Amino acid sequence: MLKSIRWKLTLTYLIVTVLATTAVGFSVLGPLERRATTSLQDKLLAEAKLIREVVGPELARNEYQAVGREVDRLGRSIDSRITVVAADGLVIGDSWENPSAMENHADRPEIQEALRGNMGTVTRYSRTLKTKMIYVAVPVERDGEIIGSVRVSVPLTEVQAMLGRFRRIVIGGIVFATLVVFTLSVQIGRSLSRPVEEINNAALKIARGNFQQKVYYRSQDEIGQLAQTINFMARSLKEKVEEISESRNRLETVLSHMSSGVVFLDPEGRIQLMNPAAEKMLRVSEEDSRGKHNLAVFRNYGLNEKVNEVMEKRSAITYEFTLVYPKKQVLEVNLAPVEGEQRQLLGVVAVFHDISELRRVEQVKSEFVANVSHELRTPVTSIKGFTETLLDGALEEPETARRFVTIIDKEASRLARLIEDLLELSLIESGKVPVRKKACRLGEVVEKTLAYMQPYIERKKLEIKIEIPETLQVMADMDALQQVLSNLIDNAVKYTPEGGAIIVSGERLGKEVKVTVRDTGTGISPQDLPRVFERFYRVDKARSRKQGGTGLGLAIVKHIVEAHGGKVGAESEMGKGSSFWFTLPDAQHG
Template identity: 40%
Template structure:
């Protein structure tokens, strides 16, 4: 911001004048006080000498009161001194300003400070306001000593107006000198400050340019004084600052680019656990704005108490601490965090928290564990059955032809089931690894679906299930692998036939549009609960764990269907209502 014209000069002159006035005032106060004290001391000495002289004069006639009165009147005649003679008990014996008749009415003076001091053989001094004379008075009291004892006191009093007059005269002289000096200072100071202000304005304009990162022009100042040195130093500082800002901007850009493109979320906190920095991944992960989060406490920004507990532990131990937390909002996630301690400065960055989303890793681990458990279970059941049949046959059942035939048929079914399970597992493994090639060709989707329905004819007829064909009469042509597409509908129609009750129906519908063909297979079976609909495409997932396995499924069919549809660029969805039925919808893009 630019200074107003002569603003600095006015302030400087005002400051100088103020300092000078204060100095003059202090000088006036101290010098006048010294002069007044010196004058007062001189007055005290003079009055003390005169009081001692009176004490010597009145000592011989101390017991003759009339002569005492004459002596004090004679002594003070022609002066403004008031002399009073007091005996050792404080009674006034003579006073130059009072008549003998008034002396009897005067108060006892023994309690007056100067009288009390004189009675102790000291010179008593007191300055106080006289109610009688309506002015401030100086009182000097000296003892009248006879035969080694104090017989009385001579007190002399004089107005201190002379001291005040001297004090006023000194102040007047000082004031006159001060006014003249201020005028000289104002004139010479104005000339000096104008030149100084002009040079300071040059420096100010240069500083404003440097502040706005305009390095095009240096500050040029004439002379060889401190202002010139300041300008040269500022030019040198600007040069260093320019290079440092350039380096900092480069480093900042690098760090910003790294943080912005990191797949991990990063939050930096200071020693009081306030957010100092957060990268875009942290914004996305916790659902906040970095600008709004900066300055807030960590728990206020992330709303996760367990995270703060881990950070507290890292701060307490002064070392890197790792842990895991679970997020519920804005999305359910499992995060592995590392708190790295960077420094001790409370206001700067003390800890950097790195968040690694391991939700998918945990899901895959759980899927792998569940897959191993399911495979073990699926293999164990037929193998146990086969083992039991074989042991029974070896124990003698083979000698009974009917029993042997029945056991062999059951063993054949278990072996067939094992074969399907192994085949489905191999197929699923190939698809998930992307090793399953697709032999795409133009397919009449309606014809392929009807061929699958015909294959299930005996099974459908046994349960008296009606297939309602709403595929239409026009060919539904898509590009796909014939065997894989048939496998999709084999699984869908097989499931519909298995879970539909007797005397029910299965609805087949096709809806072509500009993007592709949507085919739905709808049954009237028991349906699937809403909370597990999304899981039906998981490997070995069963809606009802207690449902008998003699329906023949391996638990991998829908998982294979999902991967085949994704390999064709399409998708498969499921919509179900318990007690009403289930509809699987497959979309094949053109």
């Protein structure tokens, strides 16, 4: 029986009716519940703030008994439950329960949030009152210090009762609509089922390739017109289906293999077609986007304006825009109108190209050229200036000449180091430096690195601590690992004042080993910290150049570690020192 179109129509109407009425009811129920809960939270927040003004001074003076009396007095004048909690979670006063019999509230989420200086709002089951409650807690401060919190709460019975009444109305509406639709759908299905079955049988034969099949139905109503349409379709379908199928296959093949994203918009700006490259590039699904307006899908007002401009002017336009979520992406789109034989507008085709890498390379190239020019200009200018001074007569003064030549030698050495670091960084980035990994005992590599730097360390009277287990090993190129440690320890020595300390530690984290170089130096400001691994970026430019830095050491560290499959990072606090860390594969899992 359920295979009949009559009952299918009936069942479909019933399902649609039930789903629609249920969806409408529950779509209203959610916002209604949230609105009721929000209103209740606002009321409780206002009460909590007023109560805080009353009990706050007494709590600040540690007059806990007076706080309890005020809570009892205020509790008799409002319907809400009032609780005052000290900073350690001790319940000082409660308008519904005996505070001395209540457990410590330090673990209550709303109390924890209030003690952090924020408003705490939680809906949960009360272990004390054995019912679901809504809680709002606010902090109580004394001279900027949080000394406790005031919490106001009420049971959710009011909200639940209102929602219960609304649910009963929704259920009644569903039942009534179902009965009405059932009656109507049975009548409609009965009148449609017989001729539709005949048309269905004929359509099935046509679908199976019998294009000679005809439908015999003499009525002139809509079903009769449908029968005539099917007969016409059978005559024309054979010659059209192959042509359409062939064209579609060609189009789908081309679009699916294009690296550029292609989107077709109808004259109303709605999406009608999108190839896989566009789905990936724009982070949307064709299935979810088809038929929707481009502004609703792409959420880009600039792109929508350009689409409208193409439709208005009937000319192609190129537009560039940036997507920022979930990652920054620069896209270039070529928009062109699509016209019919009568020059009527059929829509707009948009071809998207991801030019993020191109723009990034342009920016990196520009920054690199600017930085290299700046770094080279300083020593070259110094060398040229002192050389000209010598040629102008300073050679006749041996002491002055010696001092100038010493400066020229120092600047030339710095220039040579800069060029060497640039070449090394270029080789590492290009992957031309082979990474020969083997198991290395981390402690031995650290001690070997420190041995080379011992005179410098002793000159500054620095305390060196090594906190690395003897058995800890990493999979790494030993020379590259020593270069990483040398750069990090050298930085720590440079920026740690005389008498300070440097700690080199290592620990196993799963399949990786984390190595940290900590110092007690001047520290790095929060705005500088995210950029310390950039090429030529210096926290203190004058001091870095004075101490011989090229600005490339940490960039080299970053690329060496990444070539090993690891990560780098830095943490710092001004006046207390900095920690630079990196990870390498653990030899036990290598």
